[in-house]
Amino acid sequence: MSDPEPNFCNIAIVDDDDAVRVGLSSLLRSYGYAAQAYDSAQALLGGAALDQCHCIITDLQMPGMSGIELLEQLRRQGNALPLILMTAFPEEALRKRALQGGACCFLSKPFDASQLLGCLRNAAASVPPPG
Known part of the structure; x- marks a missing residue:
């Protein structure tokens, strides 16, 4: 297990599959990240926690708003949070x-922890240091 990223710890997980949310949350916590799970893009967008996030990990295909639609809405709003998309149908x-x-x-499902952690390191590099 590698050391946690000290300046990059609040991850939002958005997936309509409860098992995926629980599994990813547990994995991320084991590496020292804080993880908040949401069952839809609307739940993430409707909460105040978005301001506390450093990165979003989202499924591509979800009811209501897809992961790409979430990405596009955030960018239209001027929100440049790093976003990692995952899908079982990688077209x-x-x-x-x-x-x-x-x-x-x-990321194409299934993926291993090292692939996800590499994506998080890339995402961390794009986040300005606190302060």
Whole structure:
């Protein structure tokens, strides 16, 4: 287990699958991250916790608002939070749209912890230091 990232710890997990939310939250906490889980993009956007986030990990396909739609809405609002998209259906056109839209990473499920942690390190590099 590697050391936690000291200046990058608040991760929002958005997925309509309860098992994915619980599993990712547990994994991230084991590496020293704080994780808040949301069952929809609307739940994330509707809460005040978005201001406390340093990164968002979201599923691509969800009812209501997809992960790409969440990304596009955040960017329209001027929010540049790093966003990692994950999907069990990795289509090249969606990957390109996500990355061109500002996603910092596009993960195909299943993925291993090292892939996710690499994405989080990349995301951390794009967040200004506190203070």
